Amino acid sequence: MDPITGITRGGKPWTPEFATALNAKTCIGCGRCYKVCTRDVLELIDRSEDDISEDDEDDSESISSIMSLANPDDCTGCGACSRVCPKACFTNTPMPLAA
Template sequence: MSHATRDGRLWQPDFLQAIDPGKCIGCGRCYKVCGREVMTLKGLNEDGDLVALDDDEDDEVEKKIMVMNDVGACIGCGACARVCPTNCQTHAPEQAEAA
């Protein structure tokens, strides 16, 4: 589904679908350009489980990565993809949700 810009030009949103935890370096650049809290920073422990980041858990964190937070808030602007140094995100046009 195409949308129009303010002056009527057609524009195709590309929504964030996934973040590859193997490629993500947790730099936070995508988080900083997204004003909608679509992503959040989490920790991966030695077992590969996602854990919240706080002072008590930092000893158990092997790596910090960005993960999906509020998928429905994404407007498909693509700013996060443009600033990502590792190309770890997957984006796709809007798709109809199955009922």
């Protein structure tokens, strides 16, 4: 099935790529993606003790929060989250046009 495709203001075709996954193991909780998302798709959550590896415990600046996809169905596919993420945590995928 063909992906959802739009037209830019300049008339060029554009295929949105929606945030479908976030790698919590590489997320540093910087919040850059949260700041650029206009649709409340993301949420910063506290890491549990189980999520913190032994390597993190040795760091003086261990990461205490990570981002999560709280409302992935609200994603518009702009890709801003992926562009600002310094750790490439996001997986963005074109979605098929609904029948």
